Amino acid sequence: MSRNILDEAHIHPAVRSIVANNHINVIAEVQAAIASNPIVVVGMAQNPFPRKARRALDEIKAKYAYLEYGSYLSGWRPRTTLKMWTGWPTFPMIFVNGILIGGASDLQRLIASGELTGLLAG
Numbered sequence: 646m647s648r649n650i651l652d653e654a655h656i657h658p659a660v661r662s663i664v665a666n667n668h669i670n671v672i673a674e675v676q677a678a679i680a681s682n683p684i685v686v687v688g689m690a691q692n693p694f695p696r697k698a699r700r701a702l703d704e705i706k707a708k709y710a711y712l713e714y715g716s717y718l719s720g721w722r723p724r725t726t727l728k729m730w731t732g733w734p735t736f737p738m739i740f741v742n743g744i745l746i747g748g749a750s751d752l753q754r755l756i757a758s759g760e761l762t763g764l765l766a767g
Contacts, residue, residue: 648732668726675712675727679740683765684709687738689724690716695737698749701756707765741765 656664678685684702686709688695695713702709714723724736731738731745738745739752741764746755755761 668723671714671723671726672730675730678710678712679743682708682710683742685740686711687727687736687740688713689720689736692717692736694735694749698737698739698752701749701753705756705761707761742767 653661675685675687684707686695686698686702688698688711690713695711699709699711714720714727727738728734733745733747735748737748739747739749741755741761744764746752746764752761755764
């Protein structure tokens, strides 16, 4: 799968560094968490779906890291950066061994089918 993004040749040289460095610290924080944790849940306050994902992981006693970026009323810019980086439109964003597996319902399907165990082993 290839995702279409604006080619650098179509970004004016004067703004390329702004595009390249927009909230790069947030992306770096998520990448660091992904590199050092088998499961990473990226969420936001007040959203019930990150809580559902964390509850499902707690029930199976899975080790995970949780990163939270703002709420419905704040932190939209870092969240937009993460959405643009991953291509995933909603929160939570859940990574298993560095692979984006989707959101809370996707996680619940993987748990129910037993596939999550296989992903963690592999």
